[in-house]
Amino acid sequence: MNTPYTPGIAAKRLSGDELHQNFADLHAPLDGHEAAVAADRCYFCHDAPCITACPTDIDIPLFIRQITTGTPEAAAKTIFDMNILGGMCARVCPTEDLCEQACVRELAEGKPVEIGRLQRFATDTVMAKGVMPFVRADATGKKVAVVGAGPAGLSCAHRLAVLGHDVTVYDAMPKAGGLNEYGIAAYKSTDDFAAREVDWLCSIGGIEIKNGMALGGELTIDDLVGCFSAVFLSVGLGGVNALSVDGDDKDGVDDAVSFIRDLRQADDLAALPVGRNVVVIGGGMTAVDAAVQSKLLGAQSVTIAYRRGRDAMGASRYEQDLAASMGVNLLFNAQPVAVHGNGAAAEIELEFTTTEDGKLNGTGETIRLAADQVFRAIGQTLSSDGGLDLEGRKIAVTGAGRTSRSGVWAGGDCASGGDDLTVTAVAEGRDAAMDIHNVLNGGN
Structure with missing residues (x-):
């Protein structure tokens, strides 16, 4: 985060003990007995709607039944077969909008089976033992480049390695993991889990990660296509949209992505500065994560200002309610007009809005x-497209991630389609790997 310290932005607003408590695991893991009780609530439905609602198509009733029979290792294998990042997805996936919302128990009783926590119980059991439940196939002699070590890239790399290909993963950041490492609220992924998951995933063998290398810098599509049998792009969205209002360049105005990244990498949360009065502009998960963590760091007043109504927010209702329960104010139908202050932010001016026939209009009332401290969380843009065809502001893809250039695939947030969820990125990386494998074996 590049924001200079201003009079209102300070470190050590809370004690170390208070911060430790604030940033503890949002959902404590289930123990064996709790998992057995939670699993026993599953009806093991035929044509289970929870499977259809899962972007990675995990056989949820099967893995829950395996937990009930006292075989969490088998349950984990069922999960990892479809989602190799099932441990992280169990922590961050919006299950309340996906599998748990579709659960028959939710429809009948308003209380779904705790699918996410059960998935974490199974995957954590296996990962704690350091077991990789896959055996790598004989080496094919084929080499594949993956650009971006986020969820899509890691998922693709692991599946390709299992199939016997050698994979080199290039990533612009010092550490692998992408948003799992740098962009998720610290209370959702504790104890350095993202890094431990990368190490575990790479234990399959055949995967080499090279950090500090970004597409468009030291890497070009032409060079990669010339050196590798196939290329998979999972570069995410690196650029952050500006507010484009007067005062956007004042001290104390920064992007929420940088704030979350710095918080996730901080050795001492007490040393991380935060404003006394924080306003976050945006309505997605990044906005919620920045706002909640500002409050947990000790900000006195935190407000999320979103230009449309509650139902249009990208963040789920569960996340909205979580923010409110943490003391964050939610202000809807309000868009920024200007940031005021003498060199540094002191106030933000917002205009109330209305939506008519889908068109947003300002009312003139401010x-x-x-x-x-003002955080921008109004979307990100593609930093480099490698000269490929675009669909809107993302790389255009067809089928399982095929781009406009032969031998090049793309997935995750940088690619068209999808819904910018970790679990969706994992599915796209997995499916692209299978398509790459098919093509390398002579398929169409």
């Missing part, structure tokens, strides 16, 4: 909020 409000000012105290704001010594």
Whole structure:
């Protein structure tokens, strides 16, 4: 985060003990007895709607039944067969909008089977033992480049390695993991889990990760295509959209992505500065994560200002309610007009809006909020497309991630389609790997 310290932005607002408590695991893991009780609630439905609702098509009733029979290792294998990042997805996947929302128990009783926590119980059991439940096939002699070590790239790399290919993963950041490492709220992924998951995933063999190498810098599509049998791009969205209002360049105005990244990498949360009055502009998960963590760091007042109504927010209702329960104010139908202050942010001016026939209109009525720190969380843009055809602001893909150039696939947030979820990125990486494998074996 590049924001200079301003009079309202300070470190050590809370004690170390308070911060440790605030950033503890959001959902404590289930123990064996709790998992057995939770699993026993499953009806093991025929044509289970929870499977259809899962972007990675995990056989949820099967893995839960395996937990009930006292074989969490088998349950984990069922999960990992479809989602090799099932451990992280169990922590961050919006199950309340996906599998658990579709659960028959939810429809009948308003209380679904705790699928996410059961998935974590199974996957954590295996990962704690350091067991990799896959055996690598004989080497094919084929080499594949993966650009981007986020969920899509790691999923693709693992599946290709299992199939016997050698994979080199290039990533711009110092550590692998992508958003799992740098972009998820610290209370959702504790104890350095993202890094431990990468190490575990790479234990299959055949995967080499090279950090500090970004597409468009030291890497070009032409060079990669010339050196590798196939290329998979999972570069995410690196650029952050500007507010494009007066005062956007004032001290104390920064992007939420940088704030979350710095928090995730901080050795001492007490040393991380935060404003007294924080306003986050946006309505997605990044906005919620930045706002909640600002409050947990000790900000006195935190507000999420979103230009449309509650139902249009990208963040789920569960996440909205979580933010509110943490003391975050949610302000809807309000868009930024200007950031005021003498060199540094002191107030933000917002205009109330209405939506008519899908079109957003300003009402002319404005409000000012105290704001010594303002975070932009209004979307990200593609940093490099490698010269490939685009669909909107993303790389255009067809089928299982095929781009406009032969031998090049793409998936995750950088590719068209999908819904920018970790679990969706995992599915896209997995499916692209299978398509790459088919093509390398002479398929169409």
